[in-house]
Amino acid sequence: xxxxxxxxxxxxxxxVIHKLDPRTKILFTTAFxxxxxxxxxLWGYLATFLILATITLLSKxxxxxxxxxxxxxxxxIMLTVVLNLFMxxxxxxxxxxxxxxxxxxxxxxxxxxxxxxFLVVGTSIMTLTTSPIDLxxxxxxxxxxxxxVRRYAHELAMMMSIALRFIPTLMEETERIMKAQxxxxxxxxxxxxxxxxxxxxxxxxxLFISAFRRADELATAMEARCYRGGENRTRMKQLxxxxxxxxxxxxxxxxxVGLYLTTMINIPLGFPI
Amino acid sequence: MSVExxxxxxxxxxxxxxxxxxxxxxxxxxxNGSFIGIIGHxxxxxxxxxxxxxxxxxxxxxxxxxxxxxxxETKKSELIQLRHHVGLVFQYPEHxxxxxxxxxxxxxxxxxxxxxxxxxxxxxxxxIKMVGLDFDAIKDKxxxxxxxxxxxxxxxxxxxxMEPSVLILDEPTAGLDPRGREEILAxxxxxxxQKQITVVLVSHSMEDIGKMxxxxxxxxxxxxxxxxxxxxxxTEISTLESIGLAVPQVTYLMRRLKEKYPEIREDIxxxxxxxxxxxxxxxx
Numbered sequence: 303x304x305x306x307x308x309x310x311x312x313x314x315x316x317x318v319i320h321k322l323d324p325r326t327k328i329l330f331t332t333a334f335x336x337x338x339x340x341x342x343x344l345w346g347y348l349a350t351f352l353i354l355a356t357i358t359l360l361s362k363x364x365x366x367x368x369x370x371x372x373x374x375x376x377x378x379i380m381l382t383v384v385l386n387l388f389m390x391x392x393x394x395x396x397x398x399x400x401x402x403x404x405x406x407x408x409x410x411x412x413x414x415x416x417x418x419x420f421l422v423v424g425t426s427i428m429t430l431t432t433s434p435i436d437l438x439x440x441x442x443x444x445x446x447x448x449x450x451v452r453r454y455a456h457e458l459a460m461m462m463s464i465a466l467r468f469i470p471t472l473m474e475e476t477e478r479i480m481k482a483q484x485x486x487x488x489x490x491x492x493x494x495x496x497x498x499x500x501x502x503x504x505x506x507x508x509l510f511i512s513a514f515r516r517a518d519e520l521a522t523a524m525e526a527r528c529y530r531g532g533e534n535r536t537r538m539k540q541l542x543x544x545x546x547x548x549x550x551x552x553x554x555x556x557x558x559v560g561l562y563l564t565t566m567i568n569i570p571l572g573f574p575i
Numbered sequence: 576m577s578v579e580x581x582x583x584x585x586x587x588x589x590x591x592x593x594x595x596x597x598x599x600x601x602x603x604x605x606x607n608g609s610f611i612g613i614i615g616h617x618x619x620x621x622x623x624x625x626x627x628x629x630x631x632x633x634x635x636x637x638x639x640x641x642x643x644x645x646x647x648e649t650k651k652s653e654l655i656q657l658r659h660h661v662g663l664v665f666q667y668p669e670h671x672x673x674x675x676x677x678x679x680x681x682x683x684x685x686x687x688x689x690x691x692x693x694x695x696x697x698x699x700x701x702x703i704k705m706v707g708l709d710f711d712a713i714k715d716k717x718x719x720x721x722x723x724x725x726x727x728x729x730x731x732x733x734x735x736x737m738e739p740s741v742l743i744l745d746e747p748t749a750g751l752d753p754r755g756r757e758e759i760l761a762x763x764x765x766x767x768x769q770k771q772i773t774v775v776l777v778s779h780s781m782e783d784i785g786k787m788x789x790x791x792x793x794x795x796x797x798x799x800x801x802x803x804x805x806x807x808x809x810t811e812i813s814t815l816e817s818i819g820l821a822v823p824q825v826t827y828l829m830r831r832l833k834e835k836y837p838e839i840r841e842d843i844x845x846x847x848x849x850x851x852x853x854x855x856x857x858x859x
Binding site for chain 1: 591592626629631652655658659662663668670671672673683684687688719733737
């Protein structure tokens with residue numbers, strides 16, 4: 303159950319995408335996400351799809367695995383589609399009782415759905431191909447360019463990597479405590495909502511206690527090794543841009559220009575408006 | 576209750592790059608009223624195996640029969656019933672404590688069984704006594720103000736209070752001091768002899784296993800290596816050592832003695848038996 307969550311997980315395959323500098327991937331993903339919001343016709347979405355497909359193939363991550371990540375969002379996507387389909391005013395093309403579907407609605411709904419899917423897939427490719435440690439290293443570097451945040455870049459990055467580091471640990475812990483309470487006859491699967499909520503107490507209390515204990519132990523361990531973040535701290539692993547990163551950044555600029563150009567194409571594809 | 580494990584295999588995260596075959600085609604039978612020890616290297620599949628015995632994990636293939644009944648063919652409610660009969664004490668069970676008082680925490684299991692207040696109270700008293708704690712002194716304390724050893728006992732009492740007919744313990748003495756270990760093991764042993772319940776004990780201590788159990792299950796990388804009496808298992812020293820295990824220290828001593836006294840027996844794995852044998856040879 304908890305294992306099905308694929309967003310934010312790392313999937314090592316050793317592909318060229320995995321080997322890219324995390325900063326390259328963060329920049330690329332940011333540019334990608336921003337460009338998604340400029341798209342205004344299906345040519346743009348087609349181009350975006352091709353870019354995503356190429357990156358996915360290069361990353362060697364099974365397509366099924368990525369699609370599993372979208373599954374969790376099906377509800378949100380469906381809701382967006384349905385709302386846009388019926389709520390947008392314009393020329394009616396079909397009616398369903400008191401509701402009517404408009405051509406504009408169909409267009410907006412399609413674009414929204416595609417945008418959401420591309421958004422999730424694009425960002426999850428970044429997390430799937432970058433280990434959490436690399437990701438926070440990259441984030442730390444990127445944060446240095448944001449005013450106000452700059453001063454706390456290291457601390458924020460450290461907090462982020464600790465948080466990421468503890469997600470699997472706490473998930474494991476939750477599963478273990480759940481099993482232990484199940485072994486004592488606890489029932490989490492049936493009953494009313496109120497009784498189910500009450501049944502969570504035997505899980506949440508041990509989980510909180512262990513989370514606090516772990517936090518305390520980690521803080522002590524860091525202190526024992528004289529951890530002091532921020533200024534003058536050097537790193538064992540220095541980030542360095544290589545040829546493939548430079549090449550990717552050139553491709554990124556080309557992507558931005560290319561996607562921007564698609565917004566000017568006037569040849570209709572799909573929708574006659 | 577007898578437990579029959581049939582061609583059991585379990586694979587974690589099947590179909591992902593983290594796929595791991597934890598158990599491979601395990602078939603053994605645990606007789607009613609027997610005392611079984613499970614030994615194996617860290618990561619050999621011991622914990623995975625025992626979690627199948629009360630249906631906490633579902634096998635990838637194969638099945639488990641408890642008293643002849645396939646536990647994975649039954650309804651969910653029956654599986655919950657089954658857990659009342661097959662009690663499982665996890666590793667570091669003190670991490671599962673949550674109630675305000677010791678009495679309430681130990682009563683959690685019996686309460687889930689739907690027993691009456693009186694019966695719960697009686698069971699809680701009994702099981703706290705069984706693990707060697709003073710009921711009146713401890714019942715109103717918060718489980719979190721106890722010492723590590725006491726917490727462990729309270730957690731074990733929480734499973735005993737359900738009066739299971741099969742009791743499975745996953746390294747119940749890990750991280751305890753020698754006295755705590757001795758006491759807890761003695762209590763398990765007496766529970767086994769008094770109530771005739773089936774006990775499955777997972778342990779890393781060859782000494783404990785050697786002196787307590789009827790049969791030892793040795794597993795390595797998810798496969799059964801031996802399932803036999805301690806007598807026979809502990810003569811396979813080279814195989815045990817090749818999979819990262821050992822025999823009790825006293826057995827090593829007897830082997831060395833045999834080099835000097837060829838008439839001495841070496842299939843000995845408790846200090847008491849060794850003492851007897853050495854005296855016999857010296858006097859004899």
